[in-house]
Amino acid sequence: MATHPRFGLCDSCVHQQLVHNTRGSTFSLCRRSREQPEYPRYPRVPVLECAGWEPRKGERT
Ligand code: SF4
DSSP: OOOOOOOBGGGGBTTEEEEEOTTSOEEEEEGGGGTOTTSOSSOOSSBOOOTTOOBOTTOOO
């Protein structure tokens, strides 16, 4: 499994979805953007502050 760049808060957020392209790059997609337009589909990373952050199960807060 390839490592991916650090995306800040998104890396520990339940709403993150990692998207891989054919050239080997990895992008951090915010699934909140599907329902809530105030969240960009691909937030500018690293995300340092986000009101929508929710920890993944087992993630330390
Ligand atoms: S809700 Fe915030 S922290 Fe979570 S994936 Fe979206 S932009 Fe990242």
